[in-house]
Structures are given as C-alpha cells and as structure tokens.
Amino acid sequence: MTNTLIQSGTRILGLDPGLRRTGWGVVVAEGSRLRWIAHGVISPPEAAPFSERLLFLLEAVGEVCTAYSCDEAAIEEVYVNMNPSSTLKLGHARAAVMLAPARCGLSVAEYSPNLIKKAVVGSGHADKGQIAFMIKRLLPAAGEVKTDAADALAVAVTHAQLRKRALLEMVS
C-alpha cells in the first residue's frame, strides 16, 4: 500500500530492512512539526537468484528516494545476537537498502532498535504493537500501517527528533 501527500520541508526516508520485506516511510520535518508523506513495503521475488533479490531492493528503494525527493535517510541498526545465517542475510539486505539513498547523495543515519523505541514510545523495551500505536497517533494521516512500514516510519520519526535536537544545540 502506498498513499501520498506532497508537502515542503526536509523529507526524511526511514528504512526497516529485510530480504523478504523492507519497510519504508517518508515524513517531512517542518520546524517542530512532523507530517506523514508516504509509506510502503517492498518484497523482492523470493524465487529469484540472491543477487537479483538484492538488486530489486536497491532499485525499489532508489525509486522511493527519487519519487518523494528525499533529503535525508535513516536506517535501523541490527541486533547481532540472532543466528549467524540470518545475520548474514540481513546484512546483505541492509546494505542493498542503505546503498539506494547513498547513490542519490543522501546521508544515511543509523539508530539502534532501543533508541528508536525510546524516541517513539518512550521506553527502550516497547513492542511492535506499541510502536504501531504511537505511529498512528504521531502521524494520523498515515491511516492503517502494517508492522514493517510502521517500523520504518518510527526510524524516520526518530531521525526527525534527533536531527531537530542537534540543530537546536547548534544555534543555542
């Protein structure tokens, strides 16, 4: 699902990488306000060779960057305490997803899952349901958002908040 609402301001692309499903979400930071622009989930064809699945991710995220004229990007860091084979696959998917905004000349900020939960829900131990609930409250125009896209919007919201804080510190 992809819905759109075009606005001016700094456009932030949030990314929740995965080889089967990569969530993405675009928000615009206008001063202290935050507005939803679009979100979606990218699913590479599972039967395709590995390199083609990665290429699908790279190109699809690249299209999102261009379509929504994103200015900055942010992505979730990865827990490394899962099984090594899953870690390796996720590493590949994450690289393909990061490379898309990098190719468009965007910086790609990285945030730990705990920091994202803390920024969005207020607790580093929040579950996915709580994140989806808060995204709905923070970005009501987004409507019903599936988990992967909600996580991606949470990354974008985190970046908007921490970026704003960094800007305020610069002028104070």
Next chain:
Amino acid sequence: MTNTLIQSGTRILGLDPGLRRTGWGVVVAEGSRLRWIAHGVISPPEAAPFSERLLFLLEAVGEVCTAYSCDEAAIEEVYVNMNPSSTLKLGHARAAVMLAPARCGLSVAEYSPNLIKKAVVGSGHADKGQIAFMIKRLLPAAGEVKTDAADALAVAVTHAQLRKRALLEMVS
C-alpha cells in the same frame, strides 16, 4: 596494482569481498583455455561513513565490470562461524560487491571456500599460500598477485571450470 591484457572470449569476474579490501580478478575462458586479463584490490576509505564505504565498493566494482566488459561474475560464499559482528559487516560488503555485476545485468554465481580450494588446488583444505602458488602456475601472465586478488582469481578460475563442465554436460 592493475595490469591488463585484452582478449576475446567469455570474460569472468571473480570477487573476494571485504569491507577493508575487496579482491577482484578477470579471466577469459576460451574453449578449454584460461587466460588472465586483469586483477586488483579495492580499499574503501576507512574513515568514511559506513554507507559511503559500501557505495565506494559498489561503484569501484561496477567500473571494473564496465572497463573489462565482463560477461559473468562469481563470488565466494561466506563462512558464518566467525563472530556475529564481523559476519554482519562482511554481509554488507558482500552485498555491495554482488550488486555491481547484478546492476550490469550479469549473473552472479556463488561458490563455497572449500569448493574453490578443491577446484584450484585439488584439496578443500588448502591454505592461502597454496592458492596463490596455483594461481601463479595457472595464470602466469598475472605476475606477482597479492592474497585478496589471488583469492578473487581463484573464484574466477573455479567458475570457468564449473561453467565449462556444465556446458560439456549440456552437449553430451
């Protein structure tokens, strides 16, 4: 170091991925003969942000694909029994390196380290010194080859051999 010798035939790009050093080697398979074309090592700037180091790999390998008009690519599979943080980083680098030939429309074959050792040295437990020694014998025109590039040439040699076997089976 990069040396070149232009030939006709099927050009195979072998890749040994790494975030600090990615080895590459191009050989041409002409019937049952194998000839060296070029090899080198790519080192992204270590101080650059992570996404930019990945982008450096993607673009540098892409330039190699184009410069040597490669027809097929092959890459080493990754051992997953190392530490999870290293596995994750290597996964990222490997994706960036695989995506370069995929973007050029090339198929990217994957071979396990043991299969490569067996194909080049004759034993799945050969060490890096033995691989470098055999690469020097199989591709004398390559001259002195550093470890990362020797490993990449070994991947290309493996693909040339297994590809040739697959073609022979098709016509028999």
